[in-house]
Amino acid sequence: MVQPNFSNPRKAQAELSSSSTAALDAFLDTQHQSYYEEIYKSEAACLCILRQLPEICRYIILHFIWSHQPVKSSDLKALLRMDQFSPLSQVANDIQPAIKRKIFQPLELQQGKRGHHTPMNDVFKRGLRNALTGSGTSNSFGLPYPLSPTDEYPSESQLIQFGDRTWESILKYMVSSGLDRGFPVARPETSVLRLLHSSGLMADLSESNGRQQSLDRMTITSQGFQFLLEDRQTQLWQILVFYLTSIESRGISSAPVLSLFFSLGCMQITQSYSLSTFSNPTQLQALDDLQSYGLIYRPATPSGAKADYFFPTHLSTSLCSGNSALSAALNTTEIDTSHGGTGTGVGMGSGEDDKKFLILETNYKIYAYTNNELEIAILNLFMDIKVQYRNLVVGKLDRAHVKAAMEKGISAYQIIAYLQSHAHPQMYSSPPPILHTTIVDQLHLWDKERNRLRTEESEMFEFFSKDLYEDTEAEAKRYDGLLLAVPKDKLLFVNPSVKDAIKDFVKGQQRQLRGM
Amino acid sequence: MSTYSDPYAVKLTSGVLITCDSAAKQILLHIDSQRDGPSKFILRDIDETHVLVKKEHIEIMKDLLQVELEQNTYIRDPNI
Incomplete structure (x- = not known):
C-alpha cells in the first residue's frame, strides 16, 4: 500500500510545487x-x-x-x-x-x-x-496607470473577494452540473463555458454525436471532477494552458498571451496598470477574457465602457510565485484586514487557514468546519453528508459514496490528497501520518475493487513441440509482443499486433523442423 | 491430419486474456459453469490468475462479476 512519505518532507514539498505548474511545463515542453x-x-x-x-x-x-x-x-x-x-x-x-x-x-x-x-x-x-x-523598454512588468481622484479604486480585500467569487462561481457551476439536485448558480460567461467544453472538463452528454453541443446543457466530466480536487494554483495553470491551446487551435500564436500571463504574475495587487502596454489584439482579447475568470478586475467608466486600466487580483499576482507565496499573500492580507477593518470579513473564505477545516476520524466520520457551498459540494462527491449546521458539516466516508465518486473517474489518490491538504490543524497534533492508515488503505482497496480484472486482447498459440515453443517464445519476446508464457502447457499469449509476424515465424520453423 | 501424427502442429485461438486475483477467477469459473452452450465465455482456464475468454462476452462478464462482488459486500443497515 502506498504511504505518504514523511521521512523527507522537503522532497514532498518540491514535488508539490513543481506539480502546480505541471500543465504549463507540459505545454512549454512541446x-x-x-x-x-x-x-x-x-x-x-x-x-x-x-x-x-x-x-x-x-x-x-x-x-x-x-x-x-x-x-x-x-x-x-x-x-x-x-x-x-x-x-x-x-x-x-x-x-x-x-x-x-x-x-x-x-x-x-x-x-x-x-x-x-x-x-x-x-x-x-x-x-x-x-x-x-530594471532597464528595457517593453514595460512587461506593467505600466502603472495614474488614477484620478474620481476613478474607482478597489481595496485589496475587494480585489481578493472579486477574484475568489468569480473563480469559485465557475467551479460551483461545474460541480452543480454533476449533482442530481444542483444548487442555484450563476451561469459563467459564454467564453468560459466554451473553454470548459473545449478542454473536456465539461461536455454535453445528451448529444451523443457531438455536433450540436449546447453550452447550457453541459455536465461535468470525469476530467472535470479530477480538476475540482486540485489545489487552486494547479487549477489556474490548467485553465490558462487550456486557454493558450484554444488560441493555438485557431491558428494564432499564443506567445503574446503567455507573456501577458507572466506579466500579470509579476504585478502588484492594488496597483492600477495601463492597458497601453498590451498592444497585441490577442492580448487585449485575453485581458477581456481573464476578467471572467477573476484574474483581473477592470472597472467600468461612468459612461459604461470598460476603463483603459485594470487591477490584477491575487489569483494572477501569485501565478509565478508558487503555492507558498499564495498562502503567504493570503495570510498577510488577513492580518491587514483584521487590523484596518477595511475588509468585509465575510468574503475572505479561502485563506490558507480557512482551507484547513476537515477532521477525519478513524471510524470514517468527517467533521468539516465550513460553510462554503463549493467545498460542501465537493465533499458531497465522495462522502455521505448526514448533518449540516451553519458552520459545520458532519458526514461519513462510506463505500457507496466513495465508489460512486470513483465511477465518476476520481481516484483514491485524489481523495486522499484532498483530505490531506484540507486537514484541520488539530489533525496535525497526533503523530503522522495525518490520515489514519486504515482509512488510506481502505480507500485504495475500494479503488482496486473497481478493476480486479485486467483485460488484454490476445492470440493464444498452443504447441506440442517443446523446441518450437521455446523458439517462438524467444521470437515473441524479440518483437516485444509476449503477454504471457505458460511453459507447463506450452502456451504462448501474444499481442494481436504481432500475430502475423509470429505466424510467419512459426510456419518457417515448422518447414525447417519437418524437413529434418 | 491429426495432431498426434504431427508433433509440430500449432493451434491458434483468439480471445481476451484476463489477469486477476485467484478469488475473482474462481467467481468467473462459477459464473461460466452456470451458463451453457454458446453463451459460455471461458475459452481456456490457464492457471491460478489467468483465463482466456471470448471477446464478444467480455462486457457482460464484467457486469456479472460486479453483481456477484456486490452481493458479497457487507453493507451496514443504516437504521442501526
Missing part, C-alpha cells in the same frame, strides 16, 4: 525555439521562466548572465565542484531543464579546443539582464 524567442522578448517572462527552473539551473544561469563568452563545460564542472574528468552527461543532466527551455543548447553540439560549450540564448540573456537591472 514548443519550438521560435516560441521561446518570442516570449523571451518580455522581461517578465524571462524572470518567471527562471523562477520555475530547479535551483541548480538558476544558480548556473545567474552565474553566467553577465558573461560575454559561451558557457564552457569545464567552467560548469568547476562551478558545480565536479571532478574535471567526470563525464559530460553529468553536467548535461544538471542543465537539462534550461536546455528544454532553450536557454542553453545541448553541450554535445559544439566542441571547441577546450571542451564542449554552449551559448546562452541571446534574447533570454538580454531579457533577464534588463529584468535584473
Whole structure:
C-alpha cells in the first residue's frame, strides 16, 4: 500500500510545487525555439521562466548572465565542484531543464579546443539582464496607470473577494452540473463555458454525436471532477494552458498571451496598470477574457465602457510565485484586514487557514468546519453528508459514496490528497501520518475493487513441440509482443499486433523442423 | 491430419486474456459453469490468475462479476 512519505518532507514539498505548474511545463515542453524567442522578448517572462527552473539551473544561469563568452563545460564542472574528468552527461543532466527551455543548447553540439560549450540564448540573456537591472523598454512588468481622484479604486480585500467569487462561481457551476439536485448558480460567461467544453472538463452528454453541443446543457466530466480536487494554483495553470491551446487551435500564436500571463504574475495587487502596454489584439482579447475568470478586475467608466486600466487580483499576482507565496499573500492580507477593518470579513473564505477545516476520524466520520457551498459540494462527491449546521458539516466516508465518486473517474489518490491538504490543524497534533492508515488503505482497496480484472486482447498459440515453443517464445519476446508464457502447457499469449509476424515465424520453423 | 501424427502442429485461438486475483477467477469459473452452450465465455482456464475468454462476452462478464462482488459486500443497515 502506498504511504505518504514523511521521512523527507522537503522532497514532498518540491514535488508539490513543481506539480502546480505541471500543465504549463507540459505545454512549454512541446514548443519550438521560435516560441521561446518570442516570449523571451518580455522581461517578465524571462524572470518567471527562471523562477520555475530547479535551483541548480538558476544558480548556473545567474552565474553566467553577465558573461560575454559561451558557457564552457569545464567552467560548469568547476562551478558545480565536479571532478574535471567526470563525464559530460553529468553536467548535461544538471542543465537539462534550461536546455528544454532553450536557454542553453545541448553541450554535445559544439566542441571547441577546450571542451564542449554552449551559448546562452541571446534574447533570454538580454531579457533577464534588463529584468535584473530594471532597464528595457517593453514595460512587461506593467505600466502603472495614474488614477484620478474620481476613478474607482478597489481595496485589496475587494480585489481578493472579486477574484475568489468569480473563480469559485465557475467551479460551483461545474460541480452543480454533476449533482442530481444542483444548487442555484450563476451561469459563467459564454467564453468560459466554451473553454470548459473545449478542454473536456465539461461536455454535453445528451448529444451523443457531438455536433450540436449546447453550452447550457453541459455536465461535468470525469476530467472535470479530477480538476475540482486540485489545489487552486494547479487549477489556474490548467485553465490558462487550456486557454493558450484554444488560441493555438485557431491558428494564432499564443506567445503574446503567455507573456501577458507572466506579466500579470509579476504585478502588484492594488496597483492600477495601463492597458497601453498590451498592444497585441490577442492580448487585449485575453485581458477581456481573464476578467471572467477573476484574474483581473477592470472597472467600468461612468459612461459604461470598460476603463483603459485594470487591477490584477491575487489569483494572477501569485501565478509565478508558487503555492507558498499564495498562502503567504493570503495570510498577510488577513492580518491587514483584521487590523484596518477595511475588509468585509465575510468574503475572505479561502485563506490558507480557512482551507484547513476537515477532521477525519478513524471510524470514517468527517467533521468539516465550513460553510462554503463549493467545498460542501465537493465533499458531497465522495462522502455521505448526514448533518449540516451553519458552520459545520458532519458526514461519513462510506463505500457507496466513495465508489460512486470513483465511477465518476476520481481516484483514491485524489481523495486522499484532498483530505490531506484540507486537514484541520488539530489533525496535525497526533503523530503522522495525518490520515489514519486504515482509512488510506481502505480507500485504495475500494479503488482496486473497481478493476480486479485486467483485460488484454490476445492470440493464444498452443504447441506440442517443446523446441518450437521455446523458439517462438524467444521470437515473441524479440518483437516485444509476449503477454504471457505458460511453459507447463506450452502456451504462448501474444499481442494481436504481432500475430502475423509470429505466424510467419512459426510456419518457417515448422518447414525447417519437418524437413529434418 | 491429426495432431498426434504431427508433433509440430500449432493451434491458434483468439480471445481476451484476463489477469486477476485467484478469488475473482474462481467467481468467473462459477459464473461460466452456470451458463451453457454458446453463451459460455471461458475459452481456456490457464492457471491460478489467468483465463482466456471470448471477446464478444467480455462486457457482460464484467457486469456479472460486479453483481456477484456486490452481493458479497457487507453493507451496514443504516437504521442501526
